[in-house]
Amino acid sequence: MSRTSRLISVLAAPTSPSLSTSDPQAPAVAVLPVTAAAAARAEAIAERLGVACLDPEQADAPDELLLVRVDNRIELRPPCSWGLPDFHIDYLSGALGHRLRQGVHAAPMLARACGVRGRSCPHILDLTAGLGRDGMLLASLGCQVTLVERQPLVGLLLEDALLRAAQALPWVRERVELIVTDALESSDLPVCEVAYLDPMFPARDKTAQVKKEMQLFHRLVGRDSDSDRLLERARGLAHQRIVVKRPRKAPFLANRPPSGSITGKTTRYDIYPVT
Template structure:
Protein backbone atom coordinates (compact mmCIF):
# COMPACT_ATOMS: atom_id res chain seq x y z
CA UNK A 1 0.00 0.00 0.00
CA UNK A 2 1.29 3.45 -0.90
CA UNK A 3 1.82 5.94 1.92
CA UNK A 4 -0.64 8.87 2.00
CA UNK A 5 0.39 12.35 0.87
CA UNK A 6 0.00 15.18 3.35
CA UNK A 7 0.48 18.89 2.58
CA UNK A 8 1.50 21.15 5.45
CA UNK A 9 0.76 24.53 3.89
CA UNK A 10 -2.29 25.80 1.95
CA UNK A 11 -0.21 27.33 -0.85
CA UNK A 12 1.00 23.86 -1.80
CA UNK A 13 -2.40 22.20 -2.14
CA UNK A 14 -2.59 22.61 -5.91
CA UNK A 15 0.78 20.94 -6.32
CA UNK A 16 -0.20 18.23 -3.84
CA UNK A 17 -3.30 17.46 -5.88
CA UNK A 18 -1.21 17.21 -9.06
CA UNK A 19 1.23 14.87 -7.33
CA UNK A 20 -1.60 12.70 -6.07
CA UNK A 21 -3.16 12.46 -9.53
CA UNK A 22 0.09 11.78 -11.39
CA UNK A 23 1.50 9.17 -9.01
CA UNK A 24 -1.74 7.57 -7.83
CA UNK A 25 -1.42 8.79 -4.25
CA UNK A 26 -4.14 9.55 -1.72
CA UNK A 27 -4.11 13.12 -0.41
CA UNK A 28 -4.81 12.94 3.34
CA UNK A 29 -6.19 15.68 5.56
CA UNK A 30 -4.29 14.52 8.63
CA UNK A 31 -1.12 12.56 9.30
CA UNK A 32 -1.55 8.98 10.52
CA UNK A 33 -0.07 8.17 13.92
CA UNK A 34 2.17 5.39 12.64
CA UNK A 35 3.55 3.97 9.42
CA UNK A 36 4.79 6.25 6.66
CA UNK A 37 3.64 9.35 4.80
CA UNK A 38 4.83 11.61 2.03
CA UNK A 39 4.89 15.15 3.38
CA UNK A 40 4.97 18.21 1.14
CA UNK A 41 6.06 21.24 3.11
CA UNK A 42 7.06 24.72 2.03
CA UNK A 43 10.48 23.57 0.83
CA UNK A 44 10.40 19.95 -0.33
CA UNK A 45 8.68 16.59 -0.59
CA UNK A 46 9.91 13.96 1.89
CA UNK A 47 9.05 10.44 3.01
CA UNK A 48 8.48 10.40 6.76
CA UNK A 49 8.39 7.51 9.18
CA UNK A 50 5.81 8.16 11.88
CA UNK A 51 5.67 7.23 15.52
CA UNK A 52 7.98 7.30 18.52
CA UNK A 53 11.66 6.82 17.71
CA UNK A 54 11.11 7.01 13.95
CA UNK A 55 14.17 7.82 11.81
CA UNK A 56 14.51 11.07 9.93
CA UNK A 57 12.84 11.83 6.61
CA UNK A 58 14.05 10.65 3.20
CA UNK A 59 14.28 13.25 0.45
CA UNK A 60 16.43 14.06 -2.58
CA UNK A 61 18.87 16.95 -2.32
CA UNK A 62 21.47 17.18 -5.09
CA UNK A 63 22.78 20.52 -3.89
CA UNK A 64 23.92 19.54 -0.40
CA UNK A 65 24.86 16.62 1.83
CA UNK A 66 26.20 13.36 0.43
CA UNK A 67 25.42 14.20 -3.19
CA UNK A 68 27.28 17.50 -3.03
CA UNK A 69 30.25 15.92 -1.24
CA UNK A 70 30.43 13.10 -3.77
CA UNK A 71 30.32 15.59 -6.65
CA UNK A 72 33.22 17.59 -5.23
CA UNK A 73 35.32 14.92 -3.51
CA UNK A 74 34.05 11.50 -4.62
CA UNK A 75 36.81 10.73 -7.10
CA UNK A 76 35.31 11.91 -10.39
CA UNK A 77 35.85 9.45 -13.24
CA UNK A 78 37.75 7.19 -10.86
CA UNK A 79 34.52 6.16 -9.15
CA UNK A 80 33.32 2.62 -9.73
CA UNK A 81 30.10 3.62 -11.46
CA UNK A 82 31.98 5.93 -13.84
CA UNK A 83 34.59 3.31 -14.75
CA UNK A 84 31.93 0.63 -15.18
CA UNK A 85 29.92 2.86 -17.54
CA UNK A 86 32.98 3.56 -19.70
CA UNK A 87 33.76 7.15 -18.75
CA UNK A 88 37.41 7.01 -19.72
CA UNK A 89 39.28 9.75 -21.48
CA UNK A 90 36.73 12.27 -22.66
CA UNK A 91 33.92 9.75 -23.22
CA UNK A 92 30.52 10.80 -21.89
CA UNK A 93 28.09 8.11 -23.09
CA UNK A 94 24.34 8.56 -23.10
CA UNK A 95 23.04 6.47 -20.20
CA UNK A 96 19.65 4.99 -19.44
CA UNK A 97 19.28 4.30 -15.72
CA UNK A 98 16.31 1.93 -15.78
CA UNK A 99 16.06 1.56 -11.98
CA UNK A 100 16.71 5.14 -10.94
CA UNK A 101 15.63 5.03 -7.28
CA UNK A 102 16.67 8.31 -5.68
CA UNK A 103 18.96 9.17 -8.60
CA UNK A 104 22.26 9.08 -6.73
CA UNK A 105 24.36 7.27 -9.34
CA UNK A 106 22.52 9.04 -12.15
CA UNK A 107 23.56 12.35 -10.62
CA UNK A 108 27.19 11.24 -10.48
CA UNK A 109 27.13 10.34 -14.18
CA UNK A 110 25.34 13.58 -15.11
CA UNK A 111 27.85 15.59 -13.07
CA UNK A 112 30.60 13.99 -15.16
CA UNK A 113 28.91 15.16 -18.37
CA UNK A 114 26.63 12.28 -19.36
CA UNK A 115 23.05 12.74 -20.49
CA UNK A 116 21.04 10.39 -18.30
CA UNK A 117 17.52 9.17 -18.96
CA UNK A 118 15.99 7.71 -15.81
CA UNK A 119 13.10 5.28 -15.37
CA UNK A 120 11.54 4.64 -11.96
CA UNK A 121 8.63 2.28 -11.27
CA UNK A 122 7.87 3.29 -7.68
CA UNK A 123 5.46 6.23 -7.30
CA UNK A 124 7.16 7.17 -4.03
CA UNK A 125 10.70 7.12 -5.42
CA UNK A 126 9.67 8.86 -8.65
CA UNK A 127 7.88 11.64 -6.76
CA UNK A 128 10.86 12.21 -4.46
CA UNK A 129 13.29 12.20 -7.37
CA UNK A 130 11.17 14.58 -9.45
CA UNK A 131 10.99 16.97 -6.50
CA UNK A 132 14.76 16.82 -6.07
CA UNK A 133 15.31 17.61 -9.74
CA UNK A 134 13.02 20.64 -9.55
CA UNK A 135 14.93 22.06 -6.59
CA UNK A 136 18.30 21.24 -8.18
CA UNK A 137 17.24 23.21 -11.23
CA UNK A 138 16.96 26.29 -9.04
CA UNK A 139 20.53 26.07 -7.72
CA UNK A 140 23.34 27.70 -9.68
CA UNK A 141 25.91 25.01 -8.81
CA UNK A 142 23.91 22.03 -10.05
CA UNK A 143 21.24 23.38 -12.43
CA UNK A 144 23.25 22.42 -15.52
CA UNK A 145 23.67 18.89 -14.14
CA UNK A 146 19.94 18.55 -13.48
CA UNK A 147 19.26 19.59 -17.08
CA UNK A 148 21.12 16.46 -18.23
CA UNK A 149 18.80 14.23 -16.16
CA UNK A 150 15.38 13.28 -17.53
CA UNK A 151 12.91 11.20 -15.50
CA UNK A 152 10.19 8.87 -16.76
CA UNK A 153 7.72 7.32 -14.34
CA UNK A 154 6.85 3.74 -15.18
CA UNK A 155 7.92 0.10 -15.12
CA UNK A 156 11.37 -0.62 -16.55
CA UNK A 157 10.63 -3.79 -18.53
CA UNK A 158 8.05 -2.34 -20.98
CA UNK A 159 10.06 0.87 -21.23
CA UNK A 160 13.15 -1.07 -22.29
CA UNK A 161 11.18 -3.20 -24.74
CA UNK A 162 9.51 -0.23 -26.42
CA UNK A 163 11.99 2.58 -25.84
CA UNK A 164 10.92 5.91 -27.28
CA UNK A 165 13.90 8.20 -27.59
CA UNK A 166 17.56 8.29 -28.53
CA UNK A 167 19.16 4.87 -28.19
CA UNK A 168 21.34 4.72 -25.06
CA UNK A 169 24.95 3.61 -25.31
CA UNK A 170 24.89 2.36 -21.73
CA UNK A 171 22.02 0.92 -19.72
CA UNK A 172 22.51 0.96 -15.96
CA UNK A 173 20.60 -1.42 -13.72
CA UNK A 174 20.67 -1.16 -9.94
CA UNK A 175 17.60 -3.15 -8.88
CA UNK A 176 16.50 -2.90 -5.27
CA UNK A 177 17.96 -6.00 -3.64
CA UNK A 178 16.02 -7.75 -0.83
CA UNK A 179 17.60 -6.87 2.48
CA UNK A 180 19.19 -9.59 4.54
CA UNK A 181 18.83 -9.49 8.31
CA UNK A 182 22.39 -10.79 8.57
CA UNK A 183 23.97 -8.00 6.56
CA UNK A 184 26.46 -6.09 8.71
CA UNK A 185 26.36 -3.12 6.32
CA UNK A 186 22.63 -2.59 6.61
CA UNK A 187 21.53 0.72 5.18
CA UNK A 188 21.13 3.78 7.34
CA UNK A 189 17.81 3.94 9.13
CA UNK A 190 16.47 6.44 6.62
CA UNK A 191 17.36 4.25 3.64
CA UNK A 192 15.99 1.20 5.43
CA UNK A 193 12.69 3.08 5.64
CA UNK A 194 12.85 3.85 1.92
CA UNK A 195 13.53 0.20 1.06
CA UNK A 196 10.62 -0.92 3.23
CA UNK A 197 8.21 1.38 1.39
CA UNK A 198 9.51 0.83 -2.15
CA UNK A 199 10.22 -2.89 -1.87
CA UNK A 200 12.54 -5.07 -4.00
CA UNK A 201 12.46 -5.14 -7.80
CA UNK A 202 10.79 -8.51 -8.25
CA UNK A 203 11.26 -8.39 -12.04
CA UNK A 204 14.99 -7.65 -11.88
CA UNK A 205 16.08 -10.79 -13.75
CA UNK A 206 13.69 -9.96 -16.59
CA UNK A 207 15.40 -6.61 -17.24
CA UNK A 208 18.74 -7.90 -18.49
CA UNK A 209 17.65 -9.34 -21.85
CA UNK A 210 15.76 -6.24 -23.09
CA UNK A 211 18.57 -4.04 -21.75
CA UNK A 212 21.12 -5.98 -23.80
CA UNK A 213 18.88 -5.67 -26.87
CA UNK A 214 18.57 -1.90 -26.48
CA UNK A 215 22.03 -0.73 -25.36
CA UNK A 216 24.49 -0.02 -28.16
CA UNK A 217 27.68 -0.46 -26.10
CA UNK A 218 27.18 -2.06 -22.70
CA UNK A 219 24.86 -2.90 -19.83
CA UNK A 220 26.09 -2.31 -16.29
CA UNK A 221 24.49 -4.08 -13.31
CA UNK A 222 25.22 -2.90 -9.79
CA UNK A 223 24.90 -5.63 -7.16
CA UNK A 224 25.84 -6.24 -3.54
CA UNK A 225 29.33 -7.70 -3.72
CA UNK A 226 28.34 -11.29 -2.94
CA UNK A 227 24.90 -11.27 -4.61
CA UNK A 228 24.16 -13.80 -7.37
CA UNK A 229 24.46 -12.78 -11.00
CA UNK A 230 21.43 -11.06 -12.50
CA UNK A 231 19.45 -13.69 -14.47
CA UNK A 232 22.35 -16.05 -13.85
CA UNK A 233 24.24 -14.52 -16.79
CA UNK A 234 28.00 -14.20 -16.54
CA UNK A 235 29.26 -10.67 -17.39
CA UNK A 236 32.10 -9.75 -19.73
CA UNK A 237 33.94 -8.47 -16.65
CA UNK A 238 33.25 -7.11 -13.17
CA UNK A 239 34.59 -4.27 -11.06
CA UNK A 240 34.50 -4.98 -7.33
CA UNK A 241 34.39 -2.48 -4.50
CA UNK A 242 34.24 -3.01 -0.75
CA UNK A 243 30.49 -3.64 -0.61
CA UNK A 244 29.25 -3.60 -4.22
CA UNK A 245 30.33 -4.83 -7.61
CA UNK A 246 29.57 -3.68 -11.14
CA UNK A 247 28.91 -6.46 -13.64
CA UNK A 248 29.60 -5.19 -17.18
CA UNK A 249 28.02 -6.84 -20.21
CA UNK A 250 29.62 -5.65 -23.44
CA UNK A 251 27.23 -5.61 -26.40
CA UNK A 252 28.77 -7.25 -29.49
CA UNK A 253 29.23 -4.89 -32.40
CA UNK A 254 27.00 -5.66 -35.35
CA UNK A 255 28.74 -6.58 -38.59
CA UNK A 256 27.79 -4.81 -41.84
Protein backbone atom coordinates in the same frame (compact mmCIF):
# COMPACT_ATOMS: atom_id res chain seq x y z
CA MET B 1 13.21 19.53 -27.75
CA SER B 2 16.84 18.58 -28.20
CA ARG B 3 18.48 16.38 -25.59
CA THR B 4 21.03 19.08 -24.68
CA SER B 5 18.25 21.45 -23.67
CA ARG B 6 15.86 18.87 -22.26
CA LEU B 7 14.08 19.80 -19.06
CA ILE B 8 13.46 17.26 -16.36
CA SER B 9 10.32 15.41 -17.32
CA VAL B 10 8.07 12.81 -15.80
CA LEU B 11 6.27 10.80 -18.45
CA ALA B 12 3.17 8.79 -17.73
CA ALA B 13 3.53 5.10 -18.33
CA PRO B 14 1.42 3.43 -21.07
CA THR B 15 -0.13 1.55 -18.17
CA SER B 16 0.29 3.37 -14.87
CA PRO B 17 2.67 1.69 -12.42
CA SER B 18 1.13 0.45 -9.22
CA LEU B 19 1.03 2.95 -6.38
CA SER B 20 1.10 0.18 -3.79
CA THR B 21 4.18 -0.56 -1.71
CA SER B 22 5.79 -3.98 -1.34
CA ASP B 23 4.39 -4.31 2.19
CA PRO B 24 1.28 -6.57 2.11
CA GLN B 25 -0.13 -4.61 5.06
CA ALA B 26 0.75 -1.23 3.61
CA PRO B 27 -1.31 1.73 4.81
CA ALA B 28 -3.28 4.08 2.62
CA VAL B 29 -1.34 6.83 0.86
CA ALA B 30 -2.31 10.48 1.23
CA VAL B 31 -0.83 13.92 0.53
CA LEU B 32 -0.54 16.48 3.33
CA PRO B 33 0.21 20.21 2.94
CA VAL B 34 1.86 21.39 6.15
CA THR B 35 0.81 24.99 5.51
CA ALA B 36 -2.09 26.61 3.69
CA ALA B 37 0.40 28.06 1.18
CA ALA B 38 1.35 24.54 0.10
CA ALA B 39 -2.25 23.42 -0.39
CA ALA B 40 -2.50 24.04 -4.15
CA ARG B 41 0.69 22.09 -4.91
CA ALA B 42 -0.41 19.30 -2.56
CA GLU B 43 -3.79 19.01 -4.26
CA ALA B 44 -2.09 18.78 -7.68
CA ILE B 45 0.16 15.97 -6.41
CA ALA B 46 -2.80 14.12 -4.90
CA GLU B 47 -4.75 14.38 -8.15
CA ARG B 48 -1.78 13.10 -10.14
CA LEU B 49 -1.37 10.06 -7.87
CA GLY B 50 -5.09 9.46 -7.43
CA VAL B 51 -4.99 9.69 -3.64
CA ALA B 52 -6.56 11.86 -0.92
CA CYS B 53 -5.29 15.33 0.00
CA LEU B 54 -5.63 15.94 3.73
CA ASP B 55 -6.23 19.13 5.65
CA PRO B 56 -3.13 20.58 7.39
CA GLU B 57 -4.83 19.95 10.73
CA GLN B 58 -4.55 16.20 10.05
CA ALA B 59 -0.75 16.34 10.27
CA ASP B 60 -0.65 13.72 13.00
CA ALA B 61 -2.62 11.07 11.13
CA PRO B 62 -0.83 7.95 12.44
CA ASP B 63 -1.98 5.22 10.07
CA GLU B 64 -1.28 6.69 6.66
CA LEU B 65 1.81 6.92 4.49
CA LEU B 66 1.96 10.66 3.91
CA LEU B 67 3.58 12.74 1.19
CA VAL B 68 4.23 15.98 3.04
CA ARG B 69 4.92 19.32 1.39
CA VAL B 70 7.45 20.97 3.74
CA ASP B 71 9.06 24.32 2.88
CA ASN B 72 10.50 23.81 -0.62
CA ARG B 73 10.54 20.01 -0.72
CA ILE B 74 8.39 16.90 -0.59
CA GLU B 75 8.96 14.40 2.23
CA LEU B 76 7.62 10.92 2.80
CA ARG B 77 6.27 10.46 6.33
CA PRO B 78 5.86 6.77 7.30
CA PRO B 79 3.12 5.61 9.66
CA CYS B 80 4.06 5.81 13.34
CA SER B 81 3.92 2.01 13.59
CA TRP B 82 6.86 1.69 11.18
CA GLY B 83 9.20 3.51 13.57
CA LEU B 84 11.09 5.17 10.69
CA PRO B 85 12.05 8.83 10.18
CA ASP B 86 10.64 11.14 7.52
CA PHE B 87 12.47 10.77 4.20
CA HIS B 88 13.31 12.94 1.20
CA ILE B 89 15.91 12.80 -1.58
CA ASP B 90 18.59 15.49 -1.57
CA TYR B 91 21.45 16.01 -4.02
CA LEU B 92 22.87 19.24 -2.60
CA SER B 93 24.07 18.45 0.92
CA GLY B 94 26.46 16.03 2.58
CA ALA B 95 29.02 13.84 0.87
CA LEU B 96 26.90 13.32 -2.25
CA GLY B 97 26.42 17.06 -2.76
CA HIS B 98 30.18 17.52 -2.50
CA ARG B 99 30.85 14.77 -5.04
CA LEU B 100 28.32 16.18 -7.49
CA ARG B 101 30.00 19.56 -7.36
CA GLN B 102 33.41 17.90 -7.85
CA GLY B 103 32.29 16.38 -11.12
CA VAL B 104 35.37 14.95 -12.79
CA HIS B 105 36.73 13.39 -9.58
CA ALA B 106 33.48 11.65 -8.61
CA ALA B 107 32.95 7.86 -8.59
CA PRO B 108 36.00 6.56 -10.52
CA MET B 109 34.92 2.88 -10.44
CA LEU B 110 31.42 3.74 -11.67
CA ALA B 111 32.83 5.95 -14.41
CA ARG B 112 35.28 3.30 -15.57
CA ALA B 113 32.61 0.60 -15.63
CA CYS B 114 30.33 2.77 -17.78
CA GLY B 115 33.09 3.74 -20.20
CA VAL B 116 33.40 7.40 -19.16
CA ARG B 117 36.88 8.52 -20.21
CA GLY B 118 37.92 12.13 -20.73
CA ARG B 119 35.44 13.67 -23.14
CA SER B 120 33.86 10.30 -23.93
CA CYS B 121 30.56 10.49 -22.06
CA PRO B 122 28.04 7.90 -23.24
CA HIS B 123 24.29 8.21 -22.91
CA ILE B 124 23.34 6.18 -19.82
CA LEU B 125 19.93 4.54 -19.41
CA ASP B 126 19.51 3.80 -15.69
CA LEU B 127 16.71 1.23 -15.64
CA THR B 128 16.57 1.00 -11.83
CA ALA B 129 16.88 4.65 -10.80
CA GLY B 130 15.92 4.21 -7.14
CA LEU B 131 17.34 7.19 -5.23
CA GLY B 132 19.07 8.40 -8.42
CA ARG B 133 22.51 8.78 -6.85
CA ASP B 134 24.58 6.86 -9.40
CA GLY B 135 22.72 8.49 -12.27
CA MET B 136 23.43 11.93 -10.85
CA LEU B 137 27.12 11.10 -10.40
CA LEU B 138 27.32 10.01 -14.04
CA ALA B 139 25.54 13.18 -15.15
CA SER B 140 28.01 15.27 -13.12
CA LEU B 141 30.77 13.73 -15.25
CA GLY B 142 29.10 14.97 -18.44
CA CYS B 143 26.89 12.00 -19.41
CA GLN B 144 23.34 12.32 -20.67
CA VAL B 145 21.36 10.22 -18.21
CA THR B 146 17.83 8.87 -18.48
CA LEU B 147 16.50 7.70 -15.11
CA VAL B 148 13.73 5.11 -15.20
CA GLU B 149 11.74 4.46 -12.01
CA ARG B 150 8.57 2.39 -11.83
CA GLN B 151 7.39 3.20 -8.28
CA PRO B 152 5.30 6.41 -8.54
CA LEU B 153 6.02 7.58 -4.98
CA VAL B 154 9.76 7.23 -5.54
CA GLY B 155 9.35 8.90 -8.93
CA LEU B 156 7.69 11.89 -7.29
CA LEU B 157 10.50 12.21 -4.72
CA LEU B 158 13.05 11.96 -7.54
CA GLU B 159 11.33 14.66 -9.58
CA ASP B 160 11.21 16.97 -6.55
CA ALA B 161 14.90 16.38 -5.76
CA LEU B 162 15.96 16.96 -9.37
CA LEU B 163 14.05 20.22 -9.62
CA ARG B 164 15.68 21.48 -6.41
CA ALA B 165 19.12 20.34 -7.58
CA ALA B 166 18.68 22.11 -10.92
CA GLN B 167 18.46 25.45 -9.13
CA ALA B 168 22.07 25.04 -7.91
CA LEU B 169 23.52 22.73 -10.58
CA PRO B 170 22.62 24.02 -14.08
CA TRP B 171 23.83 20.84 -15.79
CA VAL B 172 20.94 18.87 -14.24
CA ARG B 173 18.43 20.41 -16.65
CA GLU B 174 20.76 19.81 -19.61
CA ARG B 175 21.68 16.21 -18.90
CA VAL B 176 19.05 14.45 -16.76
CA GLU B 177 15.70 13.05 -17.85
CA LEU B 178 13.32 11.18 -15.56
CA ILE B 179 10.75 8.69 -16.84
CA VAL B 180 8.32 7.09 -14.39
CA THR B 181 7.34 3.79 -15.93
CA ASP B 182 7.98 0.06 -15.67
CA ALA B 183 11.04 -0.68 -17.82
CA LEU B 184 9.82 -4.23 -18.38
CA GLU B 185 6.49 -3.06 -19.78
CA SER B 186 7.21 0.23 -21.56
CA SER B 187 7.88 0.28 -25.30
CA ASP B 188 8.87 3.97 -25.31
CA LEU B 189 12.31 3.89 -23.67
CA PRO B 190 15.19 5.46 -25.60
CA VAL B 191 18.01 3.41 -27.09
CA CYS B 192 21.29 4.23 -25.36
CA GLU B 193 24.97 3.39 -25.39
CA VAL B 194 25.09 2.01 -21.82
CA ALA B 195 22.28 0.42 -19.82
CA TYR B 196 22.84 0.53 -16.07
CA LEU B 197 21.20 -1.80 -13.54
CA ASP B 198 21.37 -1.59 -9.75
CA PRO B 199 18.73 -4.06 -8.49
CA MET B 200 17.54 -3.65 -4.93
CA PHE B 201 19.62 -5.68 -2.50
CA PRO B 202 19.74 -5.71 1.32
CA ALA B 203 21.64 -2.66 2.59
CA ARG B 204 25.15 -3.35 3.91
CA ASP B 205 25.96 0.11 5.23
CA LYS B 206 26.91 0.17 8.91
CA THR B 207 25.31 3.39 10.08
CA ALA B 208 21.89 3.24 11.70
CA GLN B 209 20.58 6.20 9.70
CA VAL B 210 21.38 4.58 6.35
CA LYS B 211 19.78 1.33 7.51
CA LYS B 212 16.58 3.14 8.47
CA GLU B 213 16.57 4.95 5.12
CA MET B 214 16.91 1.67 3.25
CA GLN B 215 14.27 -0.01 5.43
CA LEU B 216 11.76 2.56 4.20
CA PHE B 217 12.97 2.17 0.63
CA HIS B 218 12.60 -1.63 0.82
CA ARG B 219 9.04 -1.18 2.04
CA LEU B 220 8.28 0.96 -0.99
CA VAL B 221 9.94 -0.99 -3.79
CA GLY B 222 10.75 -4.46 -2.48
CA ARG B 223 13.79 -6.40 -3.69
CA ASP B 224 13.29 -6.30 -7.47
CA SER B 225 12.34 -9.98 -7.71
CA ASP B 226 12.05 -9.60 -11.49
CA SER B 227 15.51 -8.05 -11.91
CA ASP B 228 16.80 -11.08 -13.86
CA ARG B 229 14.40 -10.13 -16.65
CA LEU B 230 15.85 -6.63 -16.76
CA LEU B 231 19.18 -7.97 -17.99
CA GLU B 232 17.53 -9.31 -21.14
CA ARG B 233 15.47 -6.13 -21.51
CA ALA B 234 18.65 -4.06 -21.32
CA ARG B 235 20.14 -6.00 -24.24
CA GLY B 236 17.46 -4.56 -26.48
CA LEU B 237 18.14 -0.98 -25.37
CA ALA B 238 21.95 -0.65 -25.18
CA HIS B 239 24.31 -0.88 -28.13
CA GLN B 240 27.66 -0.79 -26.29
CA ARG B 241 27.44 -2.42 -22.86
CA ILE B 242 25.31 -3.27 -19.87
CA VAL B 243 26.67 -2.51 -16.40
CA VAL B 244 25.22 -4.26 -13.33
CA LYS B 245 26.06 -3.01 -9.85
CA ARG B 246 26.18 -5.71 -7.17
CA PRO B 247 27.47 -6.20 -3.63
CA ARG B 248 31.02 -7.56 -3.90
CA LYS B 249 30.16 -11.18 -2.98
CA ALA B 250 26.69 -11.33 -4.55
CA PRO B 251 25.89 -13.87 -7.28
CA PHE B 252 25.79 -12.72 -10.90
CA LEU B 253 22.47 -11.33 -12.07
CA ALA B 254 20.44 -14.11 -13.73
CA ASN B 255 23.46 -16.38 -13.02
CA ARG B 256 25.12 -14.99 -16.16
CA PRO B 257 28.88 -14.42 -15.80
CA PRO B 258 30.00 -11.05 -17.19
CA SER B 259 32.92 -10.56 -19.55
CA GLY B 260 34.66 -8.62 -16.79
CA SER B 261 34.14 -6.94 -13.43
CA ILE B 262 35.50 -3.94 -11.55
CA THR B 263 35.57 -4.78 -7.85
CA GLY B 264 35.98 -2.55 -4.81
CA LYS B 265 35.83 -3.22 -1.08
CA THR B 266 32.04 -3.54 -0.94
CA THR B 267 30.78 -3.13 -4.51
CA ARG B 268 31.26 -4.90 -7.84
CA TYR B 269 30.40 -3.65 -11.33
CA ASP B 270 29.75 -6.48 -13.80
CA ILE B 271 30.18 -5.56 -17.47
CA TYR B 272 28.30 -7.24 -20.32
CA PRO B 273 29.30 -6.10 -23.84
CA VAL B 274 26.42 -5.95 -26.30
CA THR B 275 27.19 -7.77 -29.52
